[in-house]
Amino acid sequence: MKKTNTFQPKIGNEETAALPAIEYQGEIRVIEREEEISEACAYLASHPVIGFDTETRPSFRQGVTFRVSLLQLSTPERCYLFRLNRIPLAAPLLELLGNAKVRKVGADVAGDLRSLRQLRHFRDGGFVDLQAIAPDWGIEEKSLRKLSAIVLGKRVSKAQRLSNWEAAQLTDKQLLYAATDAWVCTEIYDKLQQTPRTGKK
Template identity: 75%
Template structure:
């Protein structure tokens, strides 16, 4: 554990933009065939902590929304991209969501889970929302980009956020963006655990 907490409470967009970008350097595996779901879930179930995120095709028309297109679950070495526009939200995936011993770390977890429940119902357990816990370390920011900037000193790129997540083939940039978003949550969580807490001053 580091001996002191030097995290600032807030960071500006300008300060964040000056930081180096963080990128996932591990293996990215796309799951778009039903036959590949079980093996991916077996691997993920053996991890102590995994990163969690989702992507949804953006709608540029009021009142039009799409279902979750992509589910990202990442260990430090491998990130699986489940293309939910191609495969079902399978029972093996739901077992990961319901496993309280498997910690799943994300940002705005409640929003992601709400969107996933529009596809299929499940009872979640073992989820950790960075937005909910960072105030214990004196951090007032809520966006993953700014939490990463404060905790890791690196920014998460948001360049691909509004790209088409239901495209026939995901580009290399989309894959890297999606994998980084899930994986970086575990890096942030690990750093927090090694740092003393300091609650936000009221």
Template identity: 65%
Template sequence: MIFQSTITNDQTAELPSARFDGHIIVVDREEQIEAAYSDLASHRIIGFDTETRPSFKAGVTNKVSLLQLSTPTRCYLIRLCRTKLHSLLLKILSSPDIIKIGADVAGDIRSLHVLRHFKERGFVDLQQIASSWGIEEKSLRKMSAIVLGKRVSKAQRLSNWEASTLTPQQQMYAATDAWVCIEIYNKLMSVEPLQPIPTYLSEQEREQAQRQCKEQKERTKPRRRHRGRKRENREKQE
């Protein structure tokens, strides 16, 4: 399979919407974080994103308001404007064993460092690796359109992420942004890249990601070939 390198805004607009249909959990109290951590830490790959209340004044940047961490079926919307960047969250962000998939990861991490310093490990940036499959687009919206054939809505991007209550539209937008990163990553990893995959992972993290990619490929191999190989080995032994 070969992905197209670019896609126009008009072509993207014609595609069906990508929507997270799992369970969205809004975390706005510290006592909720332990349960979120237990779930997230049990997954090897999760989606990652942040949201910040927009500033319409030149030179003024607000602190990050929301951290989104998603599994394939549950997305946690952690309201950092209400809770601190908890040590359990730092364990996830610093773990090389939990691969966090995002887009413009460096920008999100810089925003989180303003709240609390940590050593980031185990991150994969879709903007950095998409070119290995010949994809030139960098926006999450267009990468989703090319890889998944689905359009990610950006209607809520400039909404107030520090509002007293997040609207259903905000929740769906935020959850979809994190979840769709997993979907794009898994789809890419099921296709042989055209060139080596660039990454700023450490050697240990890079080996972990490569193992996961290999396991993904093994799962997609036809069982008939696998059985044939076993039969071939038995015949050699005889």
């Protein structure tokens, strides 16, 4: 039975900060060797819906930018973190990113795809942008943090966002942050799909 839509259009920073945190509870696998890519993509392609996100090393100097460092693709049970500063955007990944049968859910998908295309051009398929569909439920917020707060009633930490994603070894906090960012997109999406639309079409 579908639930009634009680989502608020907006939420303040203080109200968001007061919510309980949400963290990924599944297995996290870091992929930093090219020979590991195919098996990871085969697993992900067997799922109808996966979470999608990227991370880029922050630049604190004007005019200096870095290429995308990490691609996160997640199911509820397992999240793969592809270290694109160490491995190529190889054919199995391109096939998965273009597979329209596998729904890849993210926030600001266009921005992430633009970053990935700086590494290699590819055709995308099957992407769902939470920012684009949230207005159908009357939600006006765009950030993943605010979308999670409104839809799930949970707070996504942004503490690791500006950390070094090209570090020799990613910390446990970075791994958990990256996995949570991808996975929570599917949680938001699932909750929206179980709720009647009441906003603009």
